[in-house]
Amino acid sequence: MSESQKTLSNLLRETRRFPPPAELAESANVTAAAYEEAANDRLGFWERQADRLAWSKRWDEVLDWTNPPFARWFVGGELNVAYNCVDRHVEAGLGAKVAYHWEGEPGDTRTLTYADLRREVSKAANALLELGVRKGDRVAIYLPMIPELPIAMLACARIGATHSVVFGGFSADALRTRIDDAQARVVITADGGYRRGKPSALKPTVDEAVADAPSVEHVLVVRRTGEDVAETDRDVWWEDVVERQSDQHTPEPVDAEHPLFILYTSGTTGKPKGILHTSGGYLTQTAYTHWAVMDLKPEKDVYWCSADIGWVTGHSYIVYGPLANGATSVMYEGTPDTPHRGRWWDVIAKYKVTTFYTAPTAIRTFMKWGDDIPARYDLSSLRVLGSVGEPINPEAYVWYREHIGANRTPVVDTWWQTETGAIMISPLPGVTEGKPGAAMRPLPGIVADVVDDHGESVPNGGGGFLVLKEPWPSMLRTIWGDDERYVKTYWSRFDGMYFAGDGAKKDEDGDLWLLGRVDDVMLVSGHNISTTEVESALVSHPKVAEAAVVGSTDPVTGQAIVAFVIPRGAAGEEVEGEAFLQELREHVSRKLGPIAKPRQIMIVPELPKTRSGKIMRRLLRDVAENRSIGDVSTLADGTVMDLISAKLPDAK
Numbered sequence: 001m002s003e004s005q006k007t008l009s010n011l012l013r014e015t016r017r018f019p020p021p022a023e024l025a026e027s028a029n030v031t032a033a034a035y036e037e038a039a040n041d042r043l044g045f046w047e048r049q050a051d052r053l054a055w056s057k058r059w060d061e062v063l064d065w066t067n068p069p070f071a072r073w074f075v076g077g078e079l080n081v082a083y084n085c086v087d088r089h090v091e092a093g094l095g096a097k098v099a100y101h102w103e104g105e106p107g108d109t110r111t112l113t114y115a116d117l118r119r120e121v122s123k124a125a126n127a128l129l130e131l132g133v134r135k136g137d138r139v140a141i142y143l144p145m146i147p148e149l150p151i152a153m154l155a156c157a158r159i160g161a162t163h164s165v166v167f168g169g170f171s172a173d174a175l176r177t178r179i180d181d182a183q184a185r186v187v188i189t190a191d192g193g194y195r196r197g198k199p200s201a202l203k204p205t206v207d208e209a210v211a212d213a214p215s216v217e218h219v220l221v222v223r224r225t226g227e228d229v230a231e232t233d234r235d236v237w238w239e240d241v242v243e244r245q246s247d248q249h250t251p252e253p254v255d256a257e258h259p260l261f262i263l264y265t266s267g268t269t270g271k272p273k274g275i276l277h278t279s280g281g282y283l284t285q286t287a288y289t290h291w292a293v294m295d296l297k298p299e300k301d302v303y304w305c306s307a308d309i310g311w312v313t314g315h316s317y318i319v320y321g322p323l324a325n326g327a328t329s330v331m332y333e334g335t336p337d338t339p340h341r342g343r344w345w346d347v348i349a350k351y352k353v354t355t356f357y358t359a360p361t362a363i364r365t366f367m368k369w370g371d372d373i374p375a376r377y378d379l380s381s382l383r384v385l386g387s388v389g390e391p392i393n394p395e396a397y398v399w400y401r402e403h404i405g406a407n408r409t410p411v412v413d414t415w416w417q418t419e420t421g422a423i424m425i426s427p428l429p430g431v432t433e434g435k436p437g438a439a440m441r442p443l444p445g446i447v448a449d450v451v452d453d454h455g456e457s458v459p460n461g462g463g464g465f466l467v468l469k470e471p472w473p474s475m476l477r478t479i480w481g482d483d484e485r486y487v488k489t490y491w492s493r494f495d496g497m498y499f500a501g502d503g504a505k506k507d508e509d510g511d512l513w514l515l516g517r518v519d520d521v522m523l524v525s526g527h528n529i530s531t532t533e534v535e536s537a538l539v540s541h542p543k544v545a546e547a548a549v550v551g552s553t554d555p556v557t558g559q560a561i562v563a564f565v566i567p568r569g570a571a572g573e574e575v576e577g578e579a580f581l582q583e584l585r586e587h588v589s590r591k592l593g594p595i596a597k598p599r600q601i602m603i604v605p606e607l608p609k610t611r612s613g614k615i616m617r618r619l620l621r622d623v624a625e626n627r628s629i630g631d632v633s634t635l636a637d638g639t640v641m642d643l644i645s646a647k648l649p650d651a652k
């Protein structure tokens with residue numbers, strides 16, 4: 001039995017069931033009828049969801065799928081995304097309603113009502129226009145979790161510019177690759193943000209990244225920490241350029257298929273993929289899913305998604321979905337253990353958060369820190385808990401429900417991807433009887449399945465690959481600048497189906513259990529990192545000859561990065577000791593960002609390869625996870641694993 005099959009049979013032994021609380025079921029936004037409604041008329045269903053938004057011109061056709069896999073949703077329709085997220089709520093008399101309760105890590109706070117947001121976004125939009133940004137131009141955004149981040153995104157949307165948000169933890173190299181690929185004309189950044197109780201600089205990374213990024217004409221800098229920063233010719237300060245602008249701006253309607261943003265995600269080959277999302281379909285599905293899955297009651301809920309806006313979760317469920325729905329959200333700048341390990345629970349108690357959306361890796365960290373910490377806080381306002389980013393193991397699910405949700409709140413395990421733009425598979429809190437560890441069913445309007453190697457649907461009880469069988473409104477439209485790679489990566493594995501790259505299983509009831517990636521992409525704390533990316537970073541070090549990287553199961557981060565390195569060094573050079581390993585880890589961190597730092601690096605004399613030269617990561621995974629080594633019959637050199645094992649005292 002393979003390791004993933006073992007995990008699976010453990011999972012399927014899970015028999016705990018959690019029906020929706022009666023009160024929630026009675027007043028839930030969505031009932032079981034929605035599944036039927038959508039199954040009977042899928043396009044009609046999505047059309048009704050698009051009516052949640054304000055369109056300046058109605059569409060002529062719901063879906064154009066005449067040139068698959070290139071979809072066009074709400075063809076001919078026009079709208080402005082920022083208008084939908086901001087102005088229309090003000091026009092509906094909700095200007096005084098809080099859009100964001102923002103909480104800085106040092107304890108400073110800002111409250112932004114929808115009226116405030118309209119003024120701030122308008123000023124930022126006017127500033128971008130003054131800086132020469134026009135409809136269709138790309139703007140890179142590299143900001144900490146401060147209000148200027150959603151403001152900058154919405155300002156782009158308001159003028160029809162396409163944003164590319166780059167997570168603040170990425171290195172200068174990673175930032176430069178993304179700026180170059182998108183040919184961004186402006187970069188919006190800050191002097192820094194607060195992390196772990198200290199200012200953490202961002203500007204020096206931007207300076208390094210744009211030094212040889214000729215597309216960049218201006219760098220717009222927000223002052224957050226007040227620390228000294230070097231200034232360059234291209235810099236302009238937010239406080240100078242944005243603050244003096246008029247707070248009036250008329251949003252520009254764009255085509256439903258106008259590019260809203262690019263967000264980069266790791267691929268199995270080196271170069272990150274610029275996932276392109278457009279306007280009408282994306283906003284329709286983020287708004288619908290946020291309302292349906294979180295059972296959002298905009299008049300009374302206080303919603304908090306703890307993700308960073310640098311990832312798709314933040315785009316869809318801190319910015320676009322919640323704002324399109326006129327929700328009140330919490331936004332928090334910093335880390336969960338600053339100044340103490342109860343900070344998140346403190347935030348929930350302070351703002352009386354009702355709906356909380358976080359990741360399994362965070363939940364496992366809290367489990368490790370101890371039950372007594374959340375127990376000190378009043379979490380009784382909570383009514384729905386969500387999870388996203390990787391499979392949630394049943395223990396973490398049950399702990400989350402018990403210790404955060406007082407054994408009362410449903411937990412919704414939501415499966416989706418940067419590419420899908422919005423939640424695809426998830427329980428509905430007022431409908432579904434929850435099973436710890438299962439994402440359950442595709443949402444109304446979504447058609448997913450598990451297929452075998454030949455693309456045949458597997459029966460209940462069977463396992464295979466997760467696919468999506470029909471286009472959906474918030475699907476990626478392409479990979480920026482690379483239609484061919486889009487087709488090859490997602491639509492070529494199985495005829496006419498979207499290949500998600502995840503393994504999955506259908507249980508006896510037909511409910512879905514997601515099992516993680518089947519390709520060479522690792523999921524570290526819910527973030528996609530490709531093995532190739534880390535390998536390239538390692539071999540760019542002068543003392544590394546060859547490197548192979550695998551994801552190894554980790555109790556806290558889901559997977560952790562383990563690297564096998566063949567060193568090269570002039571005679572007498574230190575290429576083994578702790579200092580060398582530390583140097584390599586720092587090197588990767590500098591190249592890709594701290595999140596890609598290997599947990600462990602093993603120095604080895606050889607790497608296991610097939611005759612065609614492909615590294616057999618499966619065997620290295622066995623080593624990394626301390627298992628006996630599997631079938632070695634396809635190795636070019638059968639003795640390699642012995643050589644590797646001999647170097648590693650704790651490997652079998």
Ligand code: WT7
Nearest residue numbers: 388389390391413414415416417418514517528
């Ligand atoms: C990959 C996508 C979606 C936002 C965060 C990640 C894994 C995500 C779940 C879940 C099992 C999950 C998949 C997917 N994943 N949510 N609920 N259960 N696996 O976005 O970086 O594009 O990663 O995350 O493996 O393919 P992403």
